[in-house]
Every structure is written in C-alpha cells, then in structure tokens.
Amino acid sequence: MILIEISCPAGCFSEADRSRIVEHIWNIALSDDHAPTETMRRARQMAHLGFRELTDWHTGDGPVDSKDAPPVIASVSVPQAWQDETARHMIGVIKAAVRRVDNEHGWSRAPGSLWVLINGIVDGSIGMDGKASTADEVLQAMVADYQEAVKEGRSEPFPDGMLVDPMCGMLVRPGPHAITLEHDGETIGFCAVACRDAYRAQHALV
Structure with a gap:
C-alpha cells in the first residue's frame, strides 16, 4: 500500500x-x-x-x-x-x-x-477495501499470492549467497546493513522492518 x-x-x-x-x-x-x-x-x-x-x-x-x-x-x-x-x-x-x-x-x-x-x-x-485494517493485514494482503505459491511449491529459486525474505520473497544481500534475525539457528533476511516485524509476530518471537 x-x-x-x-x-x-x-x-x-x-x-x-x-x-x-x-x-x-x-x-x-x-x-x-x-x-x-x-x-x-x-x-x-x-x-x-x-x-x-x-x-x-x-x-x-x-x-x-x-x-x-x-x-x-x-x-x-x-x-x-x-x-x-x-x-x-x-x-x-x-x-x-x-x-x-x-x-x-x-x-x-x-x-x-x-x-x-x-x-x-x-x-x-x-x-483497506472498506474494512478497518492494520499494517500487518495490509502486508498479508500484499504477499498472499506469494505465500500461496510457496505452499504449492511454485516459488522461484534464488541465487546462492542471497537470503530470501520469507514474508514477501524479496532477495536480500547479506551484509552489515541487512535487516536480519536469527531463528532456529538460521539467519533470515528481510527487505524491510515491516516484513521482519510481521515474521516476529507470526512466530511469537521477542
């Protein structure tokens, strides 16, 4: 949005x-x-x-x-x-x-x-569409098609050395300025703070 x-x-x-x-x-x-x-x-x-x-x-x-x-x-x-x-x-x-x-x-x-x-x-x-909504709900609407593609195994492959934002599928280059968090021993990259915060909320991460 x-x-x-x-x-x-x-x-x-x-x-x-x-x-x-x-x-x-x-x-x-x-x-x-x-x-x-x-x-x-x-x-x-x-x-x-x-x-x-x-x-x-x-x-x-x-x-x-x-x-x-x-x-x-x-x-x-x-x-x-x-x-x-x-x-x-x-x-x-x-x-x-x-x-x-x-x-x-x-x-x-x-x-x-x-x-x-x-x-x-x-x-x-x-x-959004005449319904009172939150930032997370706007984001979920924006990434709904991508999330469905992931569930169905239709998501696009990504190059070696890149991280993929699990919320929207954007590629993230690792580095000191990348937005990341550690989850289950894995470094996860995000294209924006909004995607990171939505992921945290979904997985009940502090």
Whole structure:
C-alpha cells in the first residue's frame, strides 16, 4: 500500500509532464529487482497515484507566478509502521521526479515550493477495501499470492549467497546493513522492518 496525491496549481503540468512524473516514481518505488512476480503484482495493484489540480493557488507573497516552477505538495500515505522507511526513500524519489520536469522546462524552483509529506496511518484507521485494517493485514494482503505459491511449491529459486525474505520473497544481500534475525539457528533476511516485524509476530518471537 502506497497512496500518493500530488497537488499543484491547475494547468501547470501538461499530460506529458504528469506521465513523466508517474513513470519516474513507479519505476523506482515499484522496481521488481529481486522480487517475485506474485509480490510485485499485488504491490502494483495496491499502489495509487493521482494529481489534484487546485485553482487560485497563493503563497504568502500572493498568487504564484506561472513563469516559475509551480509549487507542489505531494502527500504519501502508508501504514504508520512503514512511515520511517518510506520517508527515507520516497522523499528523494518524488523530488527527483519533479525536478526532472523542472529541468525539461528550464524552470527555476524557489525554496519551499516543493513539499513531500509522508503520512503514517495508524492501525485501525487504514480502510483497506472498506474494512478497518492494520499494517500487518495490509502486508498479508500484499504477499498472499506469494505465500500461496510457496505452499504449492511454485516459488522461484534464488541465487546462492542471497537470503530470501520469507514474508514477501524479496532477495536480500547479506551484509552489515541487512535487516536480519536469527531463528532456529538460521539467519533470515528481510527487505524491510515491516516484513521482519510481521515474521516476529507470526512466530511469537521477542
């Protein structure tokens, strides 16, 4: 689950501009490197991005000048448990996508004209399919197809020297920065803290 709403003054971005921003964000945020097909199919279904065009946009100095880079406020909503990790990644991704369009137009962007807000939604306030849900329930929905493939012996093989996240099937390279835990004498790797915490909860690990 990643829900992105990009607010900007009406008419500032062309259809081509919006397409380039969307393409850049999804190419990075939904990269399928080291991810099984089943997990990425669900991840793409549960990711949404839209533009909200607003009229009469003013800053404290008055109406925005159409000759400058248009102000942008991007709101990214994820489960609260994912907020910190999402912030470290998505703020830079969205900045790069918007600046790419700025450069194509030769726009100069004033300080404080691009905001990326990462909103963490608390458990019980996530209305997945109209039902109050938790971060773990969102994750379970995202990895359900992969978990079914594992049960049926259809999971994809992974290269030697890599760890596989047992929750979502992502490949994890061992190293000092890898997210891991020890369970039954085995080192298990995870793509994110959310997957590690969900695994801990499933196996009643402290």
